[in-house]
Amino acid sequence: MKSIAVLISGSGTNLQAIIDACSSGRIPDAEVKFVFSNRKAAYGLTRAQSASPPIPTDTLALQPFLKADAQRTRIDYDLEVARRIITGFPDSKIDLIVLAGFMHVLSEEFLDVISGVREYETDKRISTPIPIINLHPALPGAFDGANAIQRAFEAYQKGDIKGTGVMVHYVVKEVDRGAPILVREVEILPEDDIAALEERMHKTEHALLLDAVKKVLSQEPESISS
Ligand code: GAR
Numbered sequence: 002m003k004s005i006a007v008l009i010s011g012s013g014t015n016l017q018a019i020i021d022a023c024s025s026g027r028i029p030d031a032e033v034k035f036v037f038s039n040r041k042a043a044y045g046l047t048r049a050q051s052a053s054p055p056i057p058t059d060t061l062a063l064q065p066f067l068k069a070d071a072q073r074t075r076i077d078y079d080l081e082v083a084r085r086i087i088t089g090f091p092d093s094k095i096d097l098i099v100l101a102g103f104m105h106v107l108s109e110e111f112l113d114v115i116s117g118v119r120e121y122e123t124d125k126r127i128s129t130p131i132p133i134i135n136l137h138p139a140l141p142g143a144f145d146g147a148n149a150i151q152r153a154f155e156a157y158q159k160g161d162i163k164g165t166g167v168m169v170h171y172v173v174k175e176v177d178r179g180a181p182i183l184v185r186e187v188e189i190l191p192e193d194d195i196a197a198l199e200e201r202m203h204k205t206e207h208a209l210l211l212d213a214v215k216k217v218l219s220q221e222p223e224s225i226s227s
Contacts, residue, residue, distance in 0.1 A: 003031040003096040003218050006086050008103035009038050013045020015101035015136055018207040019214060020052050028215050031096075035089040037082065039063060039105045059085050063105065076110045083114040084121045094127075097217055100135040100172065101210065104147060107133075109174040132217055133172040134182060136210050138202050140166040141184060145177040154198050157189045164188050165198075167205045169213035183213045 005023070007016050016036065022028040036049040036058045049056040066078050086098065098115065100107075113119035116130040139149040143165070144156075153165035166186040171179035187205050189198055 004034040004090060004093050005031055005097045005099060005214070005218075006035040006037065006089065006095050007033055007045075007049075007099045007101050008086075009036060009043050009045040009101055010040050010104040011043050011045065011102050013043065013048045013102070014203060015206055015210050016045045017048050018211060019099065019101065020048070020056070022211045022214075024053075028211060028218070031214070031218055034093065034095075035059070035086065037061075037086055037089070039082075039103070045102075057089060059089060061085065076108050079108045079111040080114065080121075082107075083111050087114070087121045087127060094129060095131050097214065098131055098133040099210070099214060100133065102136070106176050107172065107174075112172065112174060132220075134169055134213060134217060135172050135177065135179070136167070136169050136206055136213075137177045138165075138167050138206060139177070140186070141168055141170070141181050142178075150199055150202050151195060154189070154193070154195050162189075165202070167202060167209050169210055182216060183209055185209050 005019065007019060009016050019028065020033050023031050023033060033056050036046065036056050038046050038060045039062055041060045041062060046058045046060065049058045061082060063078050066081065067073050110119065114121045115133055117127045120126050137149065139153060144152045153162065156162045164186055166184060168181050168184040170181045173179040185205055187202055
């Protein structure tokens, strides 16, 4: 059984799609074992706790973490998040980390911990690199960062683009720029309002993310690119 950690910040509809796909067998032999959020109010945490069996969750917000100690930096936060994710799997190794609407940019130091280059605790390193993938509601190279759907909608109205898309990519330190795993185009129709486009995008995301999770889990760790 493969073990998945999912990082979220919000509603968690994509997390729910992964949980359901693991239960139904659409993603075979896999389980969401841990959910982390950088926002305590993220509804996705309730989804995890309501799953059967309930999925362990953890939260840590950046600002309170920094304010608790003047010496702390954003990198310390990322290292603490990495430590919590890894130690959240006391009995098994993590096969995949999925960023599903996780609205915090992870540093190179975080990536070093999950690739086993850097310790997560004194004298402790993971032995097998953990692949980490991100869902982003735009085509590669277009609309990096937040509010990508809204920005694509506005660009369409100005005549700058004809359509948009969704991608799942490996995470690198540059935001939304890692090698794409799967990409799917999404049409924008002249009669669309933002709600109609968002609905079409989310439907595409829920399907594409499951295919990408399945694809990455079926690869041998050695063949994982980053
Ligand atoms: C999704 O649309 C996802 O693509 C986006 O956040 C939303 C989360 O929805 N992620 C990004 O914009 C990352 N740059 P959800 O909480 O309902 O899964």
